Amino acid sequence: MVADRVSDVFAARDSATCRVREILDRVGDKWSLTVIGELGRGSRRFTELKNAIPGISQRMLTATLRGLERDGLVSRTVHPVVPPRVDYALTPLGLTLLEPVWTLLNWALEHMDEIEEARGAYDGRG
Amino acid sequence: MVADRVSDVFAARDSATCRVREILDRVGDKWSLTVIGELGRGSRRFTELKNAIPGISQRMLTATLRGLERDGLVSRTVHPVVPPRVDYALTPLGLTLLEPVWTLLNWALEHMDEIEEARGAYDGRG
DNA sequence: GACCATGGTGACCTCCACGTAACCGAGGCA
DNA sequence: TGCCTCGGTTACGTGGAGGTCACCATGGTC
Numbered sequence: 001m002v003a004d005r006v007s008d009v010f011a012a013r014d015s016a017t018c019r020v021r022e023i024l025d026r027v028g029d030k031w032s033l034t035v036i037g038e039l040g041r042g043s044r045r046f047t048e049l050k051n052a053i054p055g056i057s058q059r060m061l062t063a064t065l066r067g068l069e070r071d072g073l074v075s076r077t078v079h080p081v082v083p084p085r086v087d088y089a090l091t092p093l094g095l096t097l098l099e100p101v102w103t104l105l106n107w108a109l110e111h112m113d114e115i116e117e118a119r120g121a122y123d124g125r126g
Numbered sequence: 127m128v129a130d131r132v133s134d135v136f137a138a139r140d141s142a143t144c145r146v147r148e149i150l151d152r153v154g155d156k157w158s159l160t161v162i163g164e165l166g167r168g169s170r171r172f173t174e175l176k177n178a179i180p181g182i183s184q185r186m187l188t189a190t191l192r193g194l195e196r197d198g199l200v201s202r203t204v205h206p207v208v209p210p211r212v213d214y215a216l217t218p219l220g221l222t223l224l225e226p227v228w229t230l231l232n233w234a235l236e237h238m239d240e241i242e243e244a245r246g247a248y249d250g251r252g
Numbered sequence: 253g254a255c256c257a258t259g260g261t262g263a264c265c266t267c268c269a270c271g272t273a274a275c276c277g278a279g280g281c282a
Numbered sequence: 283t284g285c286c287t288c289g290g291t292t293a294c295g296t297g298g299a300g301g302t303c304a305c306c307a308t309g310g311t312c
Contacts, residue, residue: 020159023234023241028154030270033146046289057271062290072244082279083288093240100226100233107226108149114219115149118198156300172259183301188260208309209258254312261306268299276291282284 026071031056031064033101036090039074040098043089073097152197157182157190159227162216165200166224169215199223 027033031053038044038052050061065088068074073094079085090098153159157179164170164178176187191214194200199220205211216224 019238020231020234021156022238023230024154024159026241028150030147033150047287050289058290059272059292060270063270070245070248071241072248073241078289082277083286084278084290086289093237093244096237097233100230103226103229104149105146107223108146111219111222112145112148115152115197115199118219119196122196122198173257176259184260185262185302186300189300204259208307209256210260210308212259256309256311258308259306261304263304264302266299266301269297271296272294274291274293276289278288279286281286 026067026073027097027101029064029067031060032068035061035064035068036073036094036097036101039088039090039094043087046086046088049088068094152193152199153223153227155190155193157186158194161187161190161194162199162220162223162227165214165216165220169213172212172214175214194220 027036034053034056035049038049044052046061046065049065050056050058053061056064065074065076069076072091075089075091077087077089079087153162160179160182161175164175170178172187172191175191176182176184179187182190191200191202195202198217201215201217203213203215205213
């Protein structure tokens with residue numbers, strides 16, 4: 001049963017919970033997952049990312065990419081030409097992240113209706 | 127390949143990305159995953175949760191539980207006794223969430239070292 | 253009458269994630 | 283001499299997440 005495995009891992013609170021929080025802090029911000037999803041489709045230039053992700057500001061795209069680069073999830077390649085050309089891509093480590101993300105995404109797609117319904121019921125009760 | 131599936135889902139930006147953001151907003155806050163993890167081990171009373179989760183304040187525990195209850199992930203059972211007794215447990219829907227959470231947790235445990243190392247290298251370069 | 257535990261609620265404050273807007277430097281091009 | 287593009291950086295402002303602390307109702311118990 002899945003619950004048992006989860007419990008076992010969660011039980012080691014010092015190591016596990018704090019670590020999962022660290023990765024949630026990384027991936028749980030507003031743009032990281034979207035950027036990772038876009039880069040999952042292939043290498044992208046800065047401006048390509050900006051155009052592909054509606055609503056993201058230049059500043060936030062830079063910040064998000066820096067964070068992902070710092071954590072070794074994304075690689076940054078500068079081509080010394082004019083105008084500048086910078087390519088971003090998922091690293092091998094970044095690629096391995098796609099699977100857990102996909103699992104979560106899939107869960108969201110499968111159960112969003114139930115959640116929506118539960119919210120309606122809860123709010124209806126007051 | 128996992129990347130392809132992820133990309134396909136992410137490609138439907140309107141439906142998928144916004145939905146995964148919704149679930150990340152729920153699960154990505156500071157305490158929800160920890161509470162879910164604890165409840166994954168079995169039903170718990172309010173005070174048991176408070177004691178089991180070091181650092182959480184009464185107010186945040188209440189808020190977190192209310193949010194999870196609203197989304198149908200956690201059930202709340204009040205026993206009309208004195209002093210009050212309130213039991214919290216994962217709903218069937220909440221139980222299904224354990225698997226994707228476990229996947230993410232597992233990824234975190236497997237790759238945290240690499241991330242730590244990447245951070246060190248990045249910060250070292252300045 | 254005073255004190256305890258339980259399961260909260262509400263006022264208040266702080267900090268930071270995020271948004272907006274302006275600016276920048278190198279070179280091509282007209 | 284400007285003006286363009288690309289890939290940023292910097293200054294500044296704001297909302298909301300989350301922390302702290304006080305307070306509360308109930309009834310048992312001493």
